[in-house]
Amino acid sequence: MSSLVVDERSALEDLLESCYGAIYAYGIVAAYLTDPDEALDAMASFRGQRDQLLATIAELGYSAPPARAAYSLTTEVIDEASARVTASLLEESIVAHWANAIFYLPIQVQQRECEFLQSAAIRSFNWAGIAKAFSSAQ
Amino acid sequence: MSKANSSYAFVLNRRAFLAAIGSTTVLVSSCSFANEATISAPVADAVEKIVQSKQALIADATRLSTSEPTIRAALQVVIDQNLVHIEALSPYLITSAAPLPTVSAAQLVDLPALATRCAVFSTNNLVTAISLPDPELSRVLALIAGSEMQHHALLLGLIT
Numbered sequence: 001m002s003s004l005v006v007d008e009r010s011a012l013e014d015l016l017e018s019c020y021g022a023i024y025a026y027g028i029v030a031a032y033l034t035d036p037d038e039a040l041d042a043m044a045s046f047r048g049q050r051d052q053l054l055a056t057i058a059e060l061g062y063s064a065p066p067a068r069a070a071y072s073l074t075t076e077v078i079d080e081a082s083a084r085v086t087a088s089l090l091e092e093s094i095v096a097h098w099a100n101a102i103f104y105l106p107i108q109v110q111q112r113e114c115e116f117l118q119s120a121a122i123r124s125f126n127w128a129g130i131a132k133a134f135s136s137a138q
Numbered sequence: 139m140s141k142a143n144s145s146y147a148f149v150l151n152r153r154a155f156l157a158a159i160g161s162t163t164v165l166v167s168s169c170s171f172a173n174e175a176t177i178s179a180p181v182a183d184a185v186e187k188i189v190q191s192k193q194a195l196i197a198d199a200t201r202l203s204t205s206e207p208t209i210r211a212a213l214q215v216v217i218d219q220n221l222v223h224i225e226a227l228s229p230y231l232i233t234s235a236a237p238l239p240t241v242s243a244a245q246l247v248d249l250p251a252l253a254t255r256c257a258v259f260s261t262n263n264l265v266t267a268i269s270l271p272d273p274e275l276s277r278v279l280a281l282i283a284g285s286e287m288q289h290h291a292l293l294l295g296l297i298t
Contacts, residue, residue: 095281095284096281098280099267099276099277099280099281099283099284100277100280102264102267102268102276102280103267103268103273103276103277104273105268107268110268114261114264114265114267114268114280114283117264117280117283117284118260118261118264118283118284118287120284121260121283121284121285121287121288121291122287122288122290122291124284124288125287125288125291125292126291131215131216131219131285131288131289131291131292132219132285132288133218133219133222133223133285134222134226134281134282134285135281135284135285
């Protein structure tokens with residue numbers, strides 16, 4: 001989730017890679033939560049987003065990067081508290097990636113991706129209860 | 139009484155200072171991209187409107203925190219972070235933002251209205267982010283929009 005965004009194609013690829021990583025991370029986060037519904041709902045959102053990005057990439061004639069077998073998490077998940085922190089940092093990173101990309105995205109998907117950025121910001125707040133002035137990529 | 143007021147003023151100044159220190163990275167990175175010679179008038183106008191809207195929100199939140207002490211801590215987060223947003227946007231202004239017009243005490247804004255305004259700011263700033271020709275300003279505005287959605291969620295959680 002750290003590729004350089006310089007144009008439409010690299011922006012779409014970065015968002016797709018971010019979705020892959022988030023889907024993987026939420027699988028681990030959900031396993032450590034007493035009530036995993038919130039994590040599973042977030043994972044479903046990222047799966048939907050991934051599918052929309054794959055469709056957009058195909059429509060534009062690009063080839064989509066495949067998902068990797070595994071992704072490294074920025075924090076170690078060992079219990080419920082660390083799972084919530086990881087989820088919050090993950091969503092914060094998503095906000096940063098989307099903020100970096102929206103300028104370069106094709107106009108037909110910018111509105112959709114702006115709404116996804118807003119939903120990620122709210123999820124980040126809901127996981128940790130902390131509002132930040134600026135989100136940063138992990 | 140005056141002692142209490144001066145202590146409160148010190149807290150506000152200290153928080154604003156800490157917020158400014160915390161935004162150093164953003165300021166430095168923004169300064170490398172923007173200066174008066176390269177900022178177009180439409181960009182500066184758009185940023186100035188955003189800054190003035192934030193100044194008005196800060197004024198309303200400050201008044202509300204005075205009348206509703208139980209939610210002062212949450213409102214202070216919103217105030218401090220909007221000050222950081224203004225600092226981050228200041229390199230994109232041709233001149234300093236115009237001073238906030240005097241607002242009478244009768245214009246007290248309630249919490250639901252303030253929460254709604256944060257969400258509206260977020261959406262408006264994203265619209266601006268995708269319409270301006272500067273990728274770095276677009277990124278800064280989109281990050282601010284994310285923060286504003288968090289303020290919306292924070293304030294919504296206080297509404298009973």
